[in-house]
Every structure is written in C-alpha cells, then in structure tokens.
Amino acid sequence: MLFSISASLLSFLPVYHISPQRHICYNEKNTKRSWATLWKFFYIFSAALYLSAGYAVYRRLFIRRRSNKPYDCHGNDPVRAQAHEQGLLWLKAHPGEDVCLSCGGTTLRGHFFSQDSPTTVLLAHGYNSIWKSRLSDAPFYYARGYNLLLIDQRAHGESGGHRIGMGALEKDDLLEWMRWIRERSGKDCRILLDGVSMGGATVLLAAGAHPPENLRAVVSDCAYTNAYAQCAYLAGQEYSHSWAKGLLLPLVNLYCRLLAGYSLTDASPLDAVARAEVPIFFLHGQEDHFVPTAMAEELFHACASGKKELLLVPGARHAAARSHAPALCRDALSRFLDSLGL
Numbered sequence: 001m002l003f004s005i006s007a008s009l010l011s012f013l014p015v016y017h018i019s020p021q022r023h024i025c026y027n028e029k030n031t032k033r034s035w036a037t038l039w040k041f042f043y044i045f046s047a048a049l050y051l052s053a054g055y056a057v058y059r060r061l062f063i064r065r066r067s068n069k070p071y072d073c074h075g076n077d078p079v080r081a082q083a084h085e086q087g088l089l090w091l092k093a094h095p096g097e098d099v100c101l102s103c104g105g106t107t108l109r110g111h112f113f114s115q116d117s118p119t120t121v122l123l124a125h126g127y128n129s130i131w132k133s134r135l136s137d138a139p140f141y142y143a144r145g146y147n148l149l150l151i152d153q154r155a156h157g158e159s160g161g162h163r164i165g166m167g168a169l170e171k172d173d174l175l176e177w178m179r180w181i182r183e184r185s186g187k188d189c190r191i192l193l194d195g196v197s198m199g200g201a202t203v204l205l206a207a208g209a210h211p212p213e214n215l216r217a218v219v220s221d222c223a224y225t226n227a228y229a230q231c232a233y234l235a236g237q238e239y240s241h242s243w244a245k246g247l248l249l250p251l252v253n254l255y256c257r258l259l260a261g262y263s264l265t266d267a268s269p270l271d272a273v274a275r276a277e278v279p280i281f282f283l284h285g286q287e288d289h290f291v292p293t294a295m296a297e298e299l300f301h302a303c304a305s306g307k308k309e310l311l312l313v314p315g316a317r318h319a320a321a322r323s324h325a326p327a328l329c330r331d332a333l334s335r336f337l338d339s340l341g342l
Contacts, residue, residue: 054251061231062164062256064155065128080136083323087135094142099149103176107160110151110177112184113142119190119216119342120147120181124174126197126319127164130157136323137194140330144337146192147185151177153199163260166198166227168267171205178212187214190342194219196319197291201227201269204299207280208272217340218276219333220269221283222319225295227267228253233292270302279307281336283329285316309336 096113111131121141123134131150138148153170154161163169178191191214195203200223207218224230231249253264273280280303284296293312300310311332316324 050247050251054248055255057248058252058255058259061252062166062260064162064164077317077320077323080320080323083136083326084133087132087138090139090142091132091135094138096148099180101176101180103154103173106154106173108151108154108173108177109158110149113138113148113150115142115145115147117145117147118185118188119145119192120149120185121192121194122149122151122174122177122181122203124151124170124193124195124199124202125153125156126195126199127166128156129197129199134194134196140333141192141194144334149177149181153202165260165262166230166264166267167202167205167269168227168262168264169260170198170202171209174202174206175209175211178206178215182212182214189214190216192217192219192337192342194221195223196221197223201267204269204276204280205267205272207278208269208275211278215278216342217279217281217337219281219283220299221321222285222288222291222296223269223282223299224291225268225270225298226265228264230291230295231264234290237289269299273299273303273305276303276305278305279336279340280305280309281333282308282310283313283321283333284311285313285318285321285324287315288318290318307340 094113096111098109099112100107100109102108123131123137123141125131125133131152134150138150141148151173152159154173155164174193181191182189191212193203193206193215195201195218200220203218204220204223207215228249231252235249257263282296282300282303284291284293286293296310296312300308309332311321311329313321313325313328322329
C-alpha cells in the first residue's frame with residue numbers, strides 16, 4: 001500500500017537525464033576550479049613565505065641583538081686576542097671617563113682619555129662590536145700624545161638605538177661626536193677618525209658629508225665600498241644559488257627603507273671618498289675574505305683627496321692587519337701622520 005502511494009507521487013516529479021558528455025564537462029570545470037584555487041593558495045603562501053624570509057633576514061642583520069654573553073672582541077683569532085689582552089692591560093692603567101651625547105633622540109656613549117692635547121682620535125668599531133674591540137689600537141695613538149675617544153656606535157654596546165645603519169645612520173653620529181670634541185677641546189682642535197670594517201666605512205662616509213674643518217685625517221681599515229655590494233658579496237659566498245642576491249636582498253633593502261629610513265645603497269663610502277678632501281690612509285689585509293681586498297683598491301682609486309695612501313698587509317685576514325703586522329702598520333701610519341704634522 002505505502003509503496004504504491006510513493007510510486008504515484010514520484011510519477012509527478014520531472015525526470016532529468018545527464019548525458020555522459022555533460023558529466024565529463026562538469027568534472028572538467030570542477031578540476032579547473034580546484035587547480036585555480038590551489039594555484040591561488042600557492043601564490044599566497046609563496047608571497048607570505050618570501051615576505052617573512054626577507055623580514056627575518058632584515059631583523060637578524062639590522063636590528064640590535066642583545067645578549068648576556070660577554071662580547072668576543074677578537075673573533076677567536078689568537079693574534080687579535082693577544083693584541084686585545086694588551087689593550088685591556090693598557091685600559092687598567094688609563095681608566096678614562098665615560099661620556100655621552102644625544103643624536104636625533106638616541107643616546108650615544110663613549111669613553112674619553114684626555115692628555116690635554118690639541119689632537120683627538122675617534123676610534124670607531126665594526127659591525128656587531130663594542131668600543132673595547134678598539135683597545136688594541138689605543139696605545140699607539142696615546143703614545144703619540146693624542147686624546148682618545150672610543151665610542152659605542154648606535155645599536156651597539158652601551159649606546160641606544162635599535163637599528164644598525166651600516167654607516168648610513170652612523171655617519172651623522174660621528175659628525176655629532178666631532179662637534180662634541182670641538183666643544184671639549186676648543187675650536188682650534190684637530191680631529192682624526194679611525195674606523196675598522198663598518199667603522200671604517202662610517203668614517204669615510206663622515207669624511208664625505210661636509211665635516212668640520214677640524215677633521216685633519218681619516219684612517220679606514222678594511223672598509224667596504226657599498227653596504228649593498230657587501231651584502232651581495234656575502235650572500236654569494238654563503239649561498240651557491242643567486243636567489244639570495246636576486247630576490248631576497250632587494251626585499252631586505254626595501255625593509256631597510258620602510259622600517260629604518262635608509263637604503264643600503266645610501267651607505268656608499270665609494271661615493272663619499274669621491275667628495276672627501278681630507279687625507280685618507282687605507283688599510284686592508286690581503287687575506288680578507290669577508291670584505292674583499294679589491295674593495296680597498298676601488299676606494300683608493302676613487303678617492304679625490306690630494307693626500308692618500310694604501311697599505312695592503314700580506315697574510316692578514318679581516319680586521320686583523322694591525323695585529324698581524326704591527327710594526328709594518330705602525331711605521332706606515334706614523335709616517336703618514338708625521339707628514340701631516342699631527
């Protein structure tokens with residue numbers, strides 16, 4: 001009875017017949033939609049991964065890293081370690097004084113060693129380093145009777161700041177430090193800048209940024225020609241494929257522009273030395289595989305200063321020229337300074 005009623009009701013419903021051809025078309029449309037959705041997801045995921053990777057590299061390289069571990073001022077190099085130990089012994093006998101200033105709202109700190117001299121040497125450290133890493137070079141200048149100012153660059157050591165500018169931001173800090181020296185030692189004082197690695201690039205950038213007339217000479221040790229070129233070189237050394245240079249580095253540079261207010265191409269000592277008028281002493285190790293020796297030669301040839309010298313130290317690695325060949329570097333630098341009457 002129930003079956004017959006159900007059959008009667010169903011007889012009034014329309015009957016649809018799906019041909020095999022329409023069934024195939026329907027499956028093809030679904031497949032195309034599925035692939036389109038999958039590709040969209042892939043593009044979104046790839047873009048997110050690309051942006052995240054670029055930001056991670058930006059934070060790792062150009063944002064201050066804080067650590068409770070004591071800083072290694074010699075990079076496990078026994079020759080540099082010995083020179084640093086001698087610098088620490090010198091520091092115990094010459095405690096100096098803590099000084100500070102503000103540049104653009106950032107507190108910068110340094111350590112001043114006075115001899116009441118008309119000449120002051122500012123020593124700038126390198127990337128991810130601290131002022132004590134320059135203690136190995138302090139006795140040489142102190143023995144010549146100069147005042148010494150060893151600074152912590154922004155986002156390093158005891159100084160404030162969160163972003164590392166590879167010299168693009170730090171050059172303005174050096175200009176401010178030179179004003180501080182002028183106020184401390186008088187308007188007729190003489191200033192010498194000495195920087196290593198990123199510090200070497202920074203002193204060159206400051207020399208090409210209309211420094212005060214008190215700046216008499218610059219010593220640049222293992223500086224790079226351009227921060228972008230240096231990052232590209234290191235990316236090529238670390239990765240066998242060119243994707244890091246071709247894809248990731250431009251994105252990292254974009255983050256620098258958007259989040260830190262500078263481009264890696266702004267940190268260009270190569271452009272700065274073409275404007276510099278002060279005497280410059282270039283120093284570089286011939287076994288430097290971190291900042292290639294060819295960059296020192298480029299800087300030297302591009303330098304517009306009427307007084308310039310280049311010393312390439314055989315066998316010396318990055319930032320180790322003066323500790324590797326102290327007598328050679330000391331004699332060459334002494335002759336250079338003597339020729340300037342400093």
